[in-house]
Amino acid sequence: MSDTNDDLRAILLEQVERLLADRSGPDLLRAVERGEWPEALWAEAEALGLPLALAPEAMGGAGLGWEDAAAVWQVIGRHAAPLPLAESMAAAALLAAGGIAPPAGFIGLALPGEPVTWGRRAQNVAATAGDTVSLHAAGSLAWKQERNLIARVPADRAALDAPVATGTLPPGFGNEAALLAGALLHAALIAGALESVLAMTVEYANTRKQFGRPIGGFQAVQQLLAQAAGEVAAAGVAAANAGRAAARRGLAGAAFEIASAKVVAGEAAGRVAAIAHQVHAAIGFTDEHQLHLYTRRLWSWRDACGAERVWARRIGHAALARGGAALWPDLTAREEGNIPA
Amino acid sequence: MAGLRFDLRDTPSDASALRAELRAFLAEAGASWSPKVRAYSWMGFDRDFSREVGKRGWIGMTWPRAYGGGERTAMERYVVLEEMLAAGAPVGAHWIGDRQSGPLILRLGTEEQRREFLPGIVRGELAFAIGLSEPDSGSDLASLRTRAEKVPGGWRINGRKVWTTNAHRCDFMIALLRTSPVTDPKLKHQGLSQFLVDLRLSGITIRPILDLAGEEGFNEITFDDVFVPDSMLVGEVGKGWEQATAELAFERAGPERYLSSLPLLIAALDDLCAEPNAPEAVGRLLARAGTLRQMSLSVAGMLQEGKTPAREAALVKDVGNDYEQALPEAVRDLLDPARTPPEVQEMLGITTMVARSYSLRGGTREILRGIIARQLGLR
Numbered sequence: 001m002s003d004t005n006d007d008l009r010a011i012l013l014e015q016v017e018r019l020l021a022d023r024s025g026p027d028l029l030r031a032v033e034r035g036e037w038p039e040a041l042w043a044e045a046e047a048l049g050l051p052l053a054l055a056p057e058a059m060g061g062a063g064l065g066w067e068d069a070a071a072v073w074q075v076i077g078r079h080a081a082p083l084p085l086a087e088s089m090a091a092a093a094l095l096a097a098g099g100i101a102p103p104a105g106f107i108g109l110a111l112p113g114e115p116v117t118w119g120r121r122a123q124n125v126a127a128t129a130g131d132t133v134s135l136h137a138a139g140s141l142a143w144k145q146e147r148n149l150i151a152r153v154p155a156d157r158a159a160l161d162a163p164v165a166t167g168t169l170p171p172g173f174g175n176e177a178a179l180l181a182g183a184l185l186h187a188a189l190i191a192g193a194l195e196s197v198l199a200m201t202v203e204y205a206n207t208r209k210q211f212g213r214p215i216g217g218f219q220a221v222q223q224l225l226a227q228a229a230g231e232v233a234a235a236g237v238a239a240a241n242a243g244r245a246a247a248r249r250g251l252a253g254a255a256f257e258i259a260s261a262k263v264v265a266g267e268a269a270g271r272v273a274a275i276a277h278q279v280h281a282a283i284g285f286t287d288e289h290q291l292h293l294y295t296r297r298l299w300s301w302r303d304a305c306g307a308e309r310v311w312a313r314r315i316g317h318a319a320l321a322r323g324g325a326a327l328w329p330d331l332t333a334r335e336e337g338n339i340p341a
Numbered sequence: 342m343a344g345l346r347f348d349l350r351d352t353p354s355d356a357s358a359l360r361a362e363l364r365a366f367l368a369e370a371g372a373s374w375s376p377k378v379r380a381y382s383w384m385g386f387d388r389d390f391s392r393e394v395g396k397r398g399w400i401g402m403t404w405p406r407a408y409g410g411g412e413r414t415a416m417e418r419y420v421v422l423e424e425m426l427a428a429g430a431p432v433g434a435h436w437i438g439d440r441q442s443g444p445l446i447l448r449l450g451t452e453e454q455r456r457e458f459l460p461g462i463v464r465g466e467l468a469f470a471i472g473l474s475e476p477d478s479g480s481d482l483a484s485l486r487t488r489a490e491k492v493p494g495g496w497r498i499n500g501r502k503v504w505t506t507n508a509h510r511c512d513f514m515i516a517l518l519r520t521s522p523v524t525d526p527k528l529k530h531q532g533l534s535q536f537l538v539d540l541r542l543s544g545i546t547i548r549p550i551l552d553l554a555g556e557e558g559f560n561e562i563t564f565d566d567v568f569v570p571d572s573m574l575v576g577e578v579g580k581g582w583e584q585a586t587a588e589l590a591f592e593r594a595g596p597e598r599y600l601s602s603l604p605l606l607i608a609a610l611d612d613l614c615a616e617p618n619a620p621e622a623v624g625r626l627l628a629r630a631g632t633l634r635q636m637s638l639s640v641a642g643m644l645q646e647g648k649t650p651a652r653e654a655a656l657v658k659d660v661g662n663d664y665e666q667a668l669p670e671a672v673r674d675l676l677d678p679a680r681t682p683p684e685v686q687e688m689l690g691i692t693t694m695v696a697r698s699y700s701l702r703g704g705t706r707e708i709l710r711g712i713i714a715r716q717l718g719l720r
Contacts, residue, residue, distance in 0.1 A: 226710035312624030
């Protein structure tokens with residue numbers, strides 16, 4: 001899957017940004033948390049061809065790669081992901097890679113051991129097992145409707161029945177493609193949401209006055225926000241780097257970068273959310289304020305597809321097995337074409 | 342984020358040959374380095390080593406050939422820097438000249454200065470010291486008081502500089518000095534100028550200062566009616582603050598701002614295997630190392646394009662300093678002293694002590710965060 005050039009990506013990102021800036025916001029996020037499907041927004045995303053964007057043109061998509069995907073997902077995260085577009089894009093990419101033309105409409109993404117985000121509204125569900133990707137009709141499934149405890153976004157469970165179609169993924173996808181795609185997706189969503197949380201918090205610090213001046217003028221507050229900015233930048237770079245690695249070497253070849261992105265973004269999510277709430281103080285602790293619409297998703301996304309601990313252990317086990325002498329050569333070899341086993 | 346962008350960059354696709362050359366060289370040169378040498382990394386000073394590095398064309402790599410440089414790319418230079426750091430090489434005798442003094446001379450020096458100083462730096466023979474901090478001017482650098490008075494044919498310097506790493510071993514310093522008195526405290530950034538100062542001139546006294554680990558790493562330099570000729574002025578009179586700020590972008594931008602303690606992890610890794618918490622802790626450290634490397638490469642790419650990424654460099658340095666300070670603490674948590682070889686214990690001990698300097702040198706954490714906060718729009 002080749003990546004588009006920078007200009008095309010910029011146009012696409014602007015399109016997604018404009019769509020979500022115009023059509024989403026706290027009201028829609030709250031409606032979603034009440035279980036209301038964002039029908040109009042989904043229709044517009046579909047009209048722009050976004051759900052199939054990662055499928056090749058021959059399958060009705062735009063042929064975008066993982067690097068583009070990570071960038072789009074970061075924009076979706078910036079708006080707290082009011083619709084399960086990232087999941088549907090990833091599902092379509094996996095199906096297409098297995099030779100299955102992804103159907104129109106919302107395709108849920110089945111992640112190992114996790115409920116399907118908005119499963120109740122999925123027309124279809126994609127799953128992977130080993131190097132096999134499968135497509136399941138979702139309408140007939142007996143969904144157990146739940147919602148994520150922290151994010152309050154619908155998250156439903158169903159036993160997948162016999163697939164409508166199955167395909168074999170190319171070797172570059174490895175044996176846990178859905179998990180890796182899901183980890184990349186959530187790292188990118190986190191990176192985006194962190195940008196908004198930081199911007200919101202800076203804005204509040206510049207507006208809220210105590211002791212006769214904006215609290216952002218106090219060094220104690222400035223130091224916290226500067227620290228948050230470092231975490232936000234790190235998460236953004238980690239997610240983009242993971243997307244680039246996947247575009248170049250496939251999901252399996254990018255396992256280290258994806259794992260790193262999930263660790264770094266997950267750590268950043270906890271730290272930045274803590275700083276944002278500290279700076280916002282009591283008003284940020286209310287239901288009325290919009291901060292929690294973002295921070296609750298951060299806390300939920302950092303657990304999705306494996307928390308920091310899970311991915312860190314993988315990286316650590318591999319590094320310990322390779323030994324101290326290989327640590328630096330392995331870290332530097334990756335983008336120069338010599339990927340460690 | 343508030344105007345800060347970190348676009349991904351690549352190291353050169355043909356870097357593996359350069360890396361192989363460096364690794365072979367460092368393996369041989371490093372066979373005799375003690376744990377202390379590796380732990381001190383780029384604060385270490387070894388003229389013989391720097392001369393060998395110079396012979397291989399790894400100093401002043403990007404500079405014009407006319408001055409002895411290699412006219413190679415900033416990214417190739419980056420590969421050399423990170424390989425040196427990962428090995429814990431004692432690069433101090435050429436590091437400052439290569440990183441900031443040389444580029445400053447190249448950018449703002451006279452043709453005569455370039456011809457006089459750059460080839461010596463490239464050969465690894467001319468060691469430079471930084472000349473910024475003073476006894477009463479640390480984070481508040483612009484308050485510095487060491488002055489250079491105009492006298493016929495040159496300038497007369499009086500005052501003191503302090504915390505200057507390896508100055509007692511170096512040949513030259515680029516000193517930021519006050520050339521006109523402060524009339525209004527708000528305008529203290531004006532009236533500063535930079536000078537090339539031969540550290541063997543009469544009137545200069547250098548007193549090494551022992552650091553907390555018992556090394557003579559830094560020192561105090563007293564200037565007592567030291568005369569420097571007009572030809573030693575760098576750039577313009579009165580523009581010293583702007584020049585030094587640009588110099589700090591170079592000083593803060595490199596991979597040494599996150600890699601200072603990595604040699605410890607490399608040395609200790611094989612002794613961590615039995616610890617149940619090791620995989621997770623090592624994984625977190627490596628996830629961040631890979632990410633910081635990309636952030637650092639991004640800043641290097643901006644430098645390559647001729648930009649002055651002062652704020653980006655401040656942010657990466659801040660995140661990087663946190664990381665390189667957390668690393669020895671994490672390793673300590675995982676090592677069982679009873680089963681750890683003495684050389685690893687020694688490296689851990691020295692790194693633990695030296696690590697306090699990481700968030701002080703080149704701009705304290707608090708100053709860096711102040712820069713970032715202003716970038717965010719906080720006032």
